Amino acid sequence: MEKNLEILQRYKLRNTEIRREILSLFLDTDYALSHQYIEKKLEAKFDRVTLYRTLKAFEESGLVHRIANDKETIEYALCKDDCHAENHKHSDNHAHFRCEICQKTYCLDSVGIPDFHIPMGFKAKEFQLLVNGICEKCA
Numbered sequence: 001m002e003k004n005l006e007i008l009q010r011y012k013l014r015n016t017e018i019r020r021e022i023l024s025l026f027l028d029t030d031y032a033l034s035h036q037y038i039e040k041k042l043e044a045k046f047d048r049v050t051l052y053r054t055l056k057a058f059e060e061s062g063l064v065h066r067i068a069n070d071k072e073t074i075e076y077a078l079c080k081d082d083c084h085a086e087n088h089k090h091s092d093n094h095a096h097f098r099c100e101i102c103q104k105t106y107c108l109d110s111v112g113i114p115d116f117h118i119p120m121g122f123k124a125k126e127f128q129l130l131v132n133g134i135c136e137k138c139a
């Protein structure tokens with residue numbers, strides 16, 4: 001079975017053409033993909049609303065996670081196996097690296113985010129750690 005099909009099944013996502021195609025884009029790259037990038041790649045075949053809904057479904061099922069960055073656009077990267085649809089909770093507790101030359105964002109899976117102490121009265125929901133610099137391909 002093709003890898004994208006196998007993944008859709010594992011995450012209990014219905015197998016549709018757009019889902020297979022978006023998933024293939026993620027499987028083909030080792031960096032995060034922006035909403036705009038995905039849109040440009042697939043706009044000839046699918047409308048924006050469908051693309052948007054598909055990414056949202058992927059995010060909700062624990063297949064991709066959203067990355068906070070300083071760009072205008074939202075970026076997503078594939079989750080590792082420990083994010084799962086069951087509890088709708090992501091466990092992507094890693095830093096992200098943004099290359100200032102190629103503008104790509106990478107997941108730094110081996111760099112965990114420390115447990116910060118948040119002042120009383122504040123409720124933290126999510127931590128994001130973004131490292132800016134030059135990636136290994138551009139160095």
Ligand SMILES: [Zn+2]
Pocket residue numbers: 062063064065079080083089090091092
């Ligand atoms: Zn995740």
Ligand SMILES: [Zn+2]
Pocket residue numbers: 099100101102103104134135136137138
């Ligand atoms: Zn780079």
Ligand SMILES: [Zn+2]
Pocket residue numbers: 065067077092094095096106107108
């Ligand atoms: Zn990530």
